[in-house]
Amino acid sequence: MLIPEESATIGQVLAEAARRWGNRPLLAVPANPARSYAPQGLEWSYAEVARRVSQLSAVYAEAGYGVGHRVGLLLENQPEHFIHKLAMNALGVCCVPLNPDHRPMEMAYVIGHARLDLIISLDALLPLVQQSLAHTPHRTAVLSVQAAEDRLPPPPTPREEREVRASDIASVLYTSGTTGRPKGCLLSHRYELATGQWYASTGGLVNFREGQERIYNPLPVFHVNALVFSFFCAVLTGNCQIQTDRFQPTRWFEEVHSSRATVVHYLGVVVPMLLNQPAHRLERDHQVRFAIGAGVDPQRHAEFEARFGYPLVEIWGMTEMVRAIFDSQTPRQVGTRAFGRTRHGLEVRVVDDADQDVADQTPGEMLLRYSADTPRKDCFSGYLDDEAATEHAWRGGWFHTGDVVSRDPDGLLHFLERRKNIIRRSGENIAAAEVEAVLQAHPAVAQAAVLGVHDEVREEEVLACVVLKSGQQAHPSINDPLVQNLLTYCREALAYYKVPGWLWFTEEIPTTGTQKVQKHQLFPAGTDPRETPGMLDLRPLKKRKAMHSA
Structure with a gap:
């Protein structure tokens, strides 16, 4: 493994990795005939990535970009995202990934808050950028990714004429959050390299062999998991990141097989979606040694491993902290929400x-x-322009x-x-995730989100929002057989006070690009969810005596 000095920058480490592992693959895209780019797939070696980065760095440098500038990238999961980021970082330019799922007002906030000097966008997303700029007084140049290969408009301010430092900010990643405005997490060169080193040196089941691993990551590159966590682990170990455009359950088995993936990344929502797929001829025809992710339903953890033949290693992590915690040591606690021990x-x-x-x-x-x-060694450098939140x-x-x-x-x-x-x-703390796990294990439920709503007597009551699987149907009545079946199912698995007091069937539960549930978007702001049409009041059936045997 390449162990970077604490003073090393991303540009220096990439150059050393290319020297060591020039002909080995670094970045791959699996084939997908339906995709608009690289339908036959592609694979770039360390030498090829370094060549492309060097060529693009020269374009940025010639235009005057360097230390002190921030450039937004709206490139989805296309491999050019990595090339632009690495090219910018080599010069000390800060990369600000933009979320293609944002609506114009959301993106306008990020553009203005980050004070972007330039935005590089896919052609198809240029209208979104222009709509976003109409909602912010901040003015910034916008260029298509194709045009950016040859020439860039100059930045509005001169660069700082100095060498790039490990403490310089390599990326600003905006937290998705569930309430309030997102915060911009400042990630230095040192943070990003230390993240890869921490992951690569985990040990136990998470054992990276130099030059032998192929990491399949279907998560968005505008978040830390794919852009930093797995990518720099690959760079420091001479391995390859396989970056697909997005998670698609119908393509998972084919892509994992054809890409020869040895490591896969997942989120909790991936597990039930794959388990709900019909038997696939390739579901056990793979080279996967382990999977890395968080949020697996404990009741389906063992089922997944038995069906597909590789361990799901649960971790804890967040953008602000370089060091994830892994449940990678045997024996693991499958069927619980354990995520490991510290080291x-x-x-x-x-x-x-x-x-x-x-x-x-x-x-x-x-x-x-x-x-x-x-205490803060190698962690995020703070929240952009929010010292109070950082110190808090x-x-x-x-x-x-x-x-x-x-x-x-x-x-x-x-x-x-x-x-x-x-x-x-009523004085009891109820974890929404526990109730969600029970509901999602019901054979008729595709997805569930649980939250607390105001209760005049008990402070809060449990409200369950449920998406039913295709072919399932329930009427908004407490006497409906499926409603009664769900209630009985919860009674049998949960203490009486955890059983939903309110139940609402919906066609969709809003999520972010990384499939995190956005509970605050389920109901319009300022409204009482209990008054939503179709809301079922199950509180009359939620009595201690009735639940006594649960």
Whole structure:
């Protein structure tokens, strides 16, 4: 493995990787005849990537770009995204990936907040950029990716005439969030290289062989998982990243097989979608050694591994923190929400609302740091133009993740829920994820989202939003057989107070580009979800006596 010096920059590391592994593949795209680009697929070696990066860096440099500039990329998952990012980083330019799923007002906020000097876009997305610019006073040049290969408009301000440093910001990634405006996470060259090194050195089941791994990542490159986490792991180990355009359950088996993937990345939503696919001739004809992801339904974890023949290694991670936590050591805790133990380079506390440590196996917020002397070592550099939010997150010398976990006496950590998704009902804390997992295991349910709604007596009540599988139908009545079946199913799996008091059938649950559920978009702002047409009030059936046997 190539172990970068702490002073190394991305440009320096790419040059060294190309020198070591010139003819080995670095970036691949699986074939897809229906795709508008590279329908036959492509594969670029380390030498080819370095050549393309060098050529494009010269175009940026000639136009006057360098340290101090920020350029937005609206290139979806196309391989040119990596080439532009690497070319910019070699000069000290900061890359700001733009989310193609954003609506104009959302993108306008990012463009203005990041104060972009230039936007490089796919032709098909240029109208979205122009609509977005109409909603912000910030003016920036816009260029198609094809035109950008030859010549760029000059930046509005001169570059800083100095060498690129490891502490310079390589990327600004905007958190998706569930409430409020997204924050811009500042990721330095050192952060991105340290992320790849941390992943590559995990150990246990997550064992990267130099020059032998092919990492299939279907996640968006405008987020940290594909753009930084897996890509720089590949760069530092002489391996290849296989970047498909997006996750498609109907193409997963074919692409994993044909790309010769040895590692695959997933999100929790991927697991039930693949399990719901009919038997496929290639579903066990693969070279996958392990999968990396988060959020697998505990009730379907073992089922997935048995059917497809490789382990799902659950992890915890977030954009702000370079160090993910992996459940990669055997024996693993399949069928639970365990995500591993800490290792050297990461300290963890589990605390209550007053930041006081809680006892083992007690829910609390997870706090992280590198060490007492250097708590922020290699972590994100802060939130763009929001020092107050940065310091609040780091209060007391620990980063506050906002995630509620519990820790076993042997140090094994279990994910419970995002703190804001804990439902407080009659003094009981209910993890929405636990109720969602039960509902999603029901044979008629395709997807479920659970949240708390106001209750005049009990503070909050459990509301379940359910998408039914194709062919399933329910009428908005508590006497409907499917409604009764769902209620009975929950009663049998959950304590009475966790059973939904409200039930609403919907055709779609909104998600982000990384398939994170956007619960705040389920109901219009300022409205009471309980008054939504079709909402079923199950509270009369939710009584302790009726649930006593549960």
